[in-house]
Amino acid sequence: MAKNIAGIPIRRVSAEFSGDDAVDLEIIEVSLGLSRITRSKSERDTKLMQVALAALRKVIEQYRSESGERYPEFGDFAAWIGIKTDNASHMDEHHHASSDVAELQNNVEKTEGQDAVA
Structure with missing residues (x-):
């Protein structure tokens, strides 16, 4: 559950990436x-x-x-998007960084104006 500060939910996310993921x-x-x-x-x-x-x-909506x-x-879900389920921090070989960037940019363009991303 997210913490509330002045009635606003707050959730801190912390992650460390290494190697190809970084x-x-x-x-x-x-x-x-x-x-x-x-x-x-x-x-x-x-x-x-x-x-x-x-x-x-x-992507979750697409999977659903x-x-x-x-x-x-x-x-x-992780397997469906190409993440090895035994170690979720590494991508499968058929997913390359450039295709992931292109896919993310495509999703960003589609979501502009739809989600409140400030």
């Missing part, structure tokens, strides 16, 4: 131009998470419509 994250940040529109690392991370959350919502499952299991 490089992929840097590529996505540069591709989206986050350093041009933010003043701090914290603000950049927040914007990145807002975009990632909006994209994740869209294709599978008929309202509440997908993590392992099934």
